[in-house]
Amino acid sequence: MLRIRDLVHHYPQHAQAALAGLDLDIPAGCLFGLLGPNGAGKTTLISLVAGLLAQQSGTLEIDGQPLADYRRTHPNAIALVPQDYAFYPMLTVTENLRFFAGVQGLSGAAGRERVAHALAAAQLEGVAGQLAEELSGGLRRRLNLAIGLLGDPRLLLLDEPTVGVDPQSRAFLLDTIRALAADGRTVIYTSHYMDEVEALCERIAIVDRGRVLAAGTLDELLHEADALLSLRLAAPLPAELAATLAARHPGLRARDGSLLVAGLAPEALPQLLAELAAAGHPAQAVSYGQQDLEALFMRLTHRSLRD
Numbered sequence: 001m002l003r004i005r006d007l008v009h010h011y012p013q014h015a016q017a018a019l020a021g022l023d024l025d026i027p028a029g030c031l032f033g034l035l036g037p038n039g040a041g042k043t044t045l046i047s048l049v050a051g052l053l054a055q056q057s058g059t060l061e062i063d064g065q066p067l068a069d070y071r072r073t074h075p076n077a078i079a080l081v082p083q084d085y086a087f088y089p090m091l092t093v094t095e096n097l098r099f100f101a102g103v104q105g106l107s108g109a110a111g112r113e114r115v116a117h118a119l120a121a122a123q124l125e126g127v128a129g130q131l132a133e134e135l136s137g138g139l140r141r142r143l144n145l146a147i148g149l150l151g152d153p154r155l156l157l158l159d160e161p162t163v164g165v166d167p168q169s170r171a172f173l174l175d176t177i178r179a180l181a182a183d184g185r186t187v188i189y190t191s192h193y194m195d196e197v198e199a200l201c202e203r204i205a206i207v208d209r210g211r212v213l214a215a216g217t218l219d220e221l222l223h224e225a226d227a228l229l230s231l232r233l234a235a236p237l238p239a240e241l242a243a244t245l246a247a248r249h250p251g252l253r254a255r256d257g258s259l260l261v262a263g264l265a266p267e268a269l270p271q272l273l274a275e276l277a278a279a280g281h282p283a284q285a286v287s288y289g290q291q292d293l294e295a296l297f298m299r300l301t302h303r304s305l306r307d
């Protein structure tokens, strides 16, 4: 459905390209995850697809049509749900929805039907008359999403839609997004949360410095990943010791009471176990050969998602 080739984008007064020749194919009806650290180019990419930024060079096509032509013939087919709250705090939930429906040319009975549909899809009926500024973080995210659904888009672009929400709202949002994709929509989902992308998305692209470093189904990506060594420890490793070990064993990271090491040569294992024991943190259990998206991500980008 969406075909992207050699997409380049420069912001004025910014020497480094935000997109540096990005290639990507996103099949129709796919729930697609864009995973990348801060500044990777995710927002720039979806802003270009949404038409918020003018295309500078490269190819952007939907169903074989240049994006600009597609947008002209299908004005409401692409919707962006931005990272920031994009509604009026001093209007109620319903007033916001009516206003944004009007902006999209949805008036009269059709407009009312779309507002009711968006309210129901985001389960906001119970707070329809409340001022947006009085909503909790989770309900604000749902209002952002509801506004994105007004035009019944075929392609929905979600920019970190679960940032700052409580676990219950997060679970609700993820279920809603799944249902939207199951309905045949194409959904592009950007996130820092590896677990969300893993659980939600059928296909994933790892993006960094304006390029796609790897793309495919989770299985395909993990197939290419290095085997992962996992050590269970009695207690979390002190940060200083973890840093010392990471300097000697690239791909090592401490997570709670575990130590994970990607791509460790088997002959280096005894030395690592001896170092841990000498430091007073002997491994209690060792497993080898797991695959892990986070390890692949770190190997490809040389940084963690929050760097």
Ligand SMILES: Nc1ncnc2c1ncn2[C@@H]1O[C@H](COP(=O)(O)OP(=O)(O)OP(=O)(O)O)[C@@H](O)[C@H]1O
Pocket (backbone or CB within 6 Å): 011, 012, 014, 017, 018, 036, 037, 038, 039, 040, 041, 042, 043, 044, 045
């Ligand atoms: N309006 C702007 N003006 C100048 N430079 C920008 C602008 N927006 C983004 N950039 C730069 O372009 C690059 C890509 O940024 P972008 O926001 O697309 O990344 P991102 O992957 O969405 O990051 P984040 O997860 O932090 O939102 C970064 O180097 C960023 O500093």
